[in-house]
Amino acid sequence: MAGKSGREIIAEQPFSWKTFFFKWEWFLVLIFILINIMNANLSPYYASVSGLFTATNSFLEKAFIALPMAYILVLGDMDISVGSIACISAVSLALAYNAGIPMAACIVVCLLVGTLCGLINGLIMTKFTELAPMIVTLGTQILYRGIAEGILGDTSSGGLTAVKWFSNLYWGKIGVVPIMFIVFIICACAFGFVLHKTVFGRWLYAIGSNKTAAEYAGIEVQKIRLIVFVLTGLFSAVTGVFLAARMGSTKSDIATSYEMEAISMAVLGGFSTNGGKGNFIGVVLAIFIVGFLRYGLGLINVPAQAMLVIIGLLLIITVMAPNIKNQIQYSMKKKNK
Amino acid sequence: MNKKFDLKKLTSSREMSLVIVLIVLCVFIQLRNSTFLQFGTIEAMLKNYAVMMIMALGMMCVLLTGGIDIAIGSTLAFSGMFSALIMRDHPGVPVIGGFLISMVVGMVLGAVIGVVISKGKVPPIVATLGFMNIYRGCTYLIADSRWVAAYQVPEGFKAFAQSYYLTGGLLNNMITVIIICYVIFFIALKWTTAGRRVYAVGSNAEAAEVSGINVDSVKIGVYSLMGLLSGLGGALWVSLYASAQGDMATGLEMDVIAACVVGGVSLNGGRGTVPGVFLGGLIMAIIGKALPLIGVSQFWQSAIKGLIILFAVILNVVTQRTMDKNALKRREM
Numbered sequence: 001m002a003g004k005s006g007r008e009i010i011a012e013q014p015f016s017w018k019t020f021f022f023k024w025e026w027f028l029v030l031i032f033i034l035i036n037i038m039n040a041n042l043s044p045y046y047a048s049v050s051g052l053f054t055a056t057n058s059f060l061e062k063a064f065i066a067l068p069m070a071y072i073l074v075l076g077d078m079d080i081s082v083g084s085i086a087c088i089s090a091v092s093l094a095l096a097y098n099a100g101i102p103m104a105a106c107i108v109v110c111l112l113v114g115t116l117c118g119l120i121n122g123l124i125m126t127k128f129t130e131l132a133p134m135i136v137t138l139g140t141q142i143l144y145r146g147i148a149e150g151i152l153g154d155t156s157s158g159g160l161t162a163v164k165w166f167s168n169l170y171w172g173k174i175g176v177v178p179i180m181f182i183v184f185i186i187c188a189c190a191f192g193f194v195l196h197k198t199v200f201g202r203w204l205y206a207i208g209s210n211k212t213a214a215e216y217a218g219i220e221v222q223k224i225r226l227i228v229f230v231l232t233g234l235f236s237a238v239t240g241v242f243l244a245a246r247m248g249s250t251k252s253d254i255a256t257s258y259e260m261e262a263i264s265m266a267v268l269g270g271f272s273t274n275g276g277k278g279n280f281i282g283v284v285l286a287i288f289i290v291g292f293l294r295y296g297l298g299l300i301n302v303p304a305q306a307m308l309v310i311i312g313l314l315l316i317i318t319v320m321a322p323n324i325k326n327q328i329q330y331s332m333k334k335k336n337k
Numbered sequence: 338m339n340k341k342f343d344l345k346k347l348t349s350s351r352e353m354s355l356v357i358v359l360i361v362l363c364v365f366i367q368l369r370n371s372t373f374l375q376f377g378t379i380e381a382m383l384k385n386y387a388v389m390m391i392m393a394l395g396m397m398c399v400l401l402t403g404g405i406d407i408a409i410g411s412t413l414a415f416s417g418m419f420s421a422l423i424m425r426d427h428p429g430v431p432v433i434g435g436f437l438i439s440m441v442v443g444m445v446l447g448a449v450i451g452v453v454i455s456k457g458k459v460p461p462i463v464a465t466l467g468f469m470n471i472y473r474g475c476t477y478l479i480a481d482s483r484w485v486a487a488y489q490v491p492e493g494f495k496a497f498a499q500s501y502y503l504t505g506g507l508l509n510n511m512i513t514v515i516i517i518c519y520v521i522f523f524i525a526l527k528w529t530t531a532g533r534r535v536y537a538v539g540s541n542a543e544a545a546e547v548s549g550i551n552v553d554s555v556k557i558g559v560y561s562l563m564g565l566l567s568g569l570g571g572a573l574w575v576s577l578y579a580s581a582q583g584d585m586a587t588g589l590e591m592d593v594i595a596a597c598v599v600g601g602v603s604l605n606g607g608r609g610t611v612p613g614v615f616l617g618g619l620i621m622a623i624i625g626k627a628l629p630l631i632g633v634s635q636f637w638q639s640a641i642k643g644l645i646i647l648f649a650v651i652l653n654v655v656t657q658r659t660m661d662k663n664a665l666k667r668r669e670m
Contacts (some may be wrong), residue, residue, distance in 0.1 A: 025483055064352065078462065094588030102456070115629060122595075123564075124647065124651070128650075128654045128658065130444045130601075130654050131650055131651075131654060132604035132605060134405065134462070135594070135598050135604050135650055136590055136593065136647070136650070138594060138598075138645035138646065139595075139643050139644075139647035139650065140643065140647065141591070141643070141645065142591065142595075142639050142642055142643030143639075143640055143643025143644055143646075145398035145639060145641025145643075146637065146638070146639035146641070146642065146643050147639065147640050149639055150634070150636050150640050151635075151638040152636075153634075153636045154636070178378030189606075208487075220419070243581040260466055260470075263462075263463075264466065267463050268576075272460070273463055274460060286457065294564075295437040299507055303482070305473075305474045305478055305482060305583075306442075306474060306478060307474070308470040308471065308473055308477075309470065309471050309474035309475060310479070311470055312466075312467040312468060312469070312470030312474065313471060314469070315463065315470075316453060316457075316459060316463075316464060316467035316468070318469075319457075319459045319460075319463055319464075319467075320453060320457035320458075320459050323457055323458040323459070324457060332559055
């Protein structure tokens with residue numbers, strides 16, 4: 001095909017090994033391998049099947065928030081109420097259980113509460129599109145946790161360990177593989193498939209790259225945003241379920257700053273907060289990078305405070321590095337001219 | 338005719354609606370508890386919320402440029418802790434020295450954030466999210482995870498928050514600092530070139546760049562300013578609570594952002610005024626102070642705060658829409 005200037009236009013980029021290997025995901029794979037080598041050197045028990053699964057179980061419950069968070073970032077939106085949603089849904093699960101409702105129904109209640117919270121976020125945001133998502137979810141973040149606080153006060157609601165199969169959601173294993181790990185892999189595959197292989201996923205990218213253009217192309221932007229926010233609420237509640245299963249008891253201060261961890265994971269995975277960018281494999285890799293890094297640093301007794309510094313630095317440097325590389329390349333090109 | 342038009346403009350302005358909200362709040366609380374509108378209560382309230390109100394000014398500048406800074410709680414903790422540690426080890430440091438150390442440290446931390454955002458092209462929310470963790474971690478590390486307890490803070494420094502010498506016995510020092518900050522910012526943002534540049538960058542960064550404003554240096558400037566005010570907040574915090582802890586001011590950033598938003602500052606940049614922020618801060622302070630006075634359980638306070646933030650921002654949108662509609666109507670006529 002020839003363009004206006006008579007130059008050949010090739011719709012599909014020719015395959016080149018250089019661009020293939022200079023992808024962000026390979027960089028993440030490299031970091032991932034480095035961290036695992038480091039961890040294996042730190043503890044002789046680390047590099048075994050059960051050792052690795054112990055490690056994954058230490059952080060995977062948070063990862064359920066990172067999955068829909070990736071969608072939110074693709075849209076160019078933001079949701080900082082997820083930690084509070086996880087908290088209020090876990091609290092409602094415990095309250096329902098202590099009110100004598102059977103556990104299976106409690107989980108349904110928990111998921112419904114999460115979905116409802118997500119729906120409220122989404123409705124406010126789509127009815128008042130002028131509002132920045134950051135500020136709406138800031139309000140609901142305070143509101144949701146406030147409701148949990150108001151109900152529970154400084155007491156806790158627990159006794160969940162009495163139901164064996166419920167604790168097993170977190171602690172149980174099928175063979176050597178933890179149940180939570182299996183659930184996570186299924187969810188991650190589903191999220192990745194929808195984002196990259198379905199029309200819905202392409203819509204998300206379209207909205208994130210240019211909202212107005214997407215609107216004119218006939219995409220129901222607000223409806224899709226609403227769906228994504230509801231989905232985020234639902235999966236925050238899933239985190240709430242696993243958190244309750246892990247601890248057997250809930251309080252109003254659980255899951256604090258989970259939103260920050262989920263955002264870090266998604267951003268590290270290559271999703272820009274400006275929207276329209278990112279590859280789902282990146283998020284999954286980033287989840288394991290952050291998780292294993294924390295676990296490894298915990299193995300050598302690095303204090304939690306130093307860990308904050310390391311994770312913060314990792315986040316900033318990984319986002320800044322490609323930008324600086326581009327700037328250097330740009331200025332070198334200028335010089336050559 | 339002319340006068341009538343002005344009156345209409347006045348009543349429909351955002352600040353006026355905030356004043357009305359403020360008056361309604363005060364009257365309601367006063368009816369429930371008559372100890373509210375007394376000099377002592379108001380003074381205690383302003384003292385406790387001084388840090389939040391002062392930092393709201395810096396946050397407004399950051400929001401005006403279209404950025405956001407959620408690292409301010411950590412910046413406050415680090416600079417406050419830094420100056421408290423120095424005062425612990427060198428008790429001879431004068432009060433003003435403690436403040437200066439804290440403010441300079443805060444400004445440096447803020448400048449680092451500004452450089453990363455403007456030169457490294459990292460989105461503000463991501464950069465400050467990272468620095469929130471880094472500075473908080475560093476606060477624990479420099480203090481070795483310990484407190485600086487009340488007996489280690491110099492007497493003169495502790496006395497600052499409780500005495501009245503800045504105005505010669507008229508007003509509490511904390512309140513004097515609030516007033517000074519607001520007056521400076523009001524003048525600077527309204528009548529100086531630097532202030533107008535902040536608005537210009539926020540309204541349209543590209544247009545600002547083309548018209549010869551160095552956008553990067555304006556951004557570094559506002560984040561440094563935010564850091565400076567966080568440092569000031571850190572010193573005031575140590576003085577007020579007579580101790581420095583590693584976890585001080587966690588979550589303060591949300592209160593500060595909320596005060597700005599209630600005061601009508603837009604998160605998209607370019608819109609917001611100093612009087613609006615003052616009223617927003619005052620409303621947040623009154624809510625925080627007055628809920629226990631009218632017998633609301635402390636556990637329900639944050640739920641109510643969240644509701645009020647949502648209510649305020651939605652109200653903002655609705656008034657903006659009606660204002661736009663009215664403007665359109667007037668043009669059609």
